[in-house]
Amino acid sequence: xxxxxQPPSMDCAEGRAAxxxxxxxxxxxxxxVYWYRQIHSQGPQYIIHGLKNNETNEMAxxxxxxxxxxxxxxxxxxxxxxxxxxxxxxxxxxxGAQKLVFGQGTRLTINP
Amino acid sequence: xxVVSQHPSRVICKSGTSVxxxxxxxxxxxxxxxxxxxxxxxxxxxxxxxxxxxxxxxEQGVEKDKFLINHASLTLSTLTVTSAHPEDSxxxxxxxxxxxxxDTQYFGPGTRLTVL
Numbered sequence: 001x002x003x004x005x006q007p008p009s010m011d012c013a014e015g016r017a018a019x020x021x022x023x024x025x026x027x028x029x030x031x032x033v034y035w036y037r038q039i040h041s042q043g044p045q046y047i048i049h050g051l052k053n054n055e056t057n058e059m060a061x062x063x064x065x066x067x068x069x070x071x072x073x074x075x076x077x078x079x080x081x082x083x084x085x086x087x088x089x090x091x092x093x094x095x096g097a098q099k100l101v102f103g104q105g106t107r108l109t110i111n112p
Numbered sequence: 113x114x115v116v117s118q119h120p121s122r123v124i125c126k127s128g129t130s131v132x133x134x135x136x137x138x139x140x141x142x143x144x145x146x147x148x149x150x151x152x153x154x155x156x157x158x159x160x161x162x163x164x165x166x167x168x169x170x171e172q173g174v175e176k177d178k179f180l181i182n183h184a185s186l187t188l189s190t191l192t193v194t195s196a197h198p199e200d201s202x203x204x205x206x207x208x209x210x211x212x213x214x215d216t217q218y219f220g221p222g223t224r225l226t227v228l
Binding site for chain 1: 116146148154155156157158161203205207217218219220221222224
């Protein structure tokens with residue numbers, strides 16, 4: 001079973017920052033937080049992952065609370081192409097070979 | 113460019129026939145491959161995990177005799193849906209991993225199976 005809770009849907013205006021929350025209150029010490037997104041009828045796309053420090057890459061930023069029980073994915077300047085279902089996943093195991101169990105995700109709609 | 117391909121991208125078959133879906137790792141050796149399926153408006157469900165040269169490990173509730181997985185090489189895994197029925201109609205997605213200790217992992221573009 002998925003170990004995360006996400007709002008089922010969110011809306012954001014184009015050009016604004018999209019902040020997607022994720023609750024993972026039962027996360028254990030060796031579990032990473034991963035974010036993927038899936039655009040309609042395509043395979044999931046990796047966005048970012050982290051353990052306890054905040055992370056940033058060319059796509060997004062990941063803010064993890066100090067107690068690691070929740071995190072927020074930030075898309076700084078959302079575009080229409082960012083409309084997708086966003087999945088927050090926690091997973092342990094050896095990086096690269098771990099199972100990724102998907103929850104229901106958040107359907108993000110970027111509005112013009 | 114794409115690092116994981118799936119073939120075919122779409123397939124329609126008659127009930128009772130078998131369908132083979134290929135997942136190819138194009139730029140790296142995929143030690144581990146994962147197969148998922150996704151029903152309309154639902155999330156991805158992990159079906160099985162396979163390591164090159166060994167038998168696949170299936171998730172609870174997934175029939176290993178119905179969903180045959182072969183991972184005979186480091187660049188190719190196949191999923192065969194045997195005696196397909198309409199309820200097997202789904203979006204099948206593979207995920208490849210370069211193995212433990214690497215960040216190299218990618219999802220394929222998916223295969224849409226429709227069983228009539």
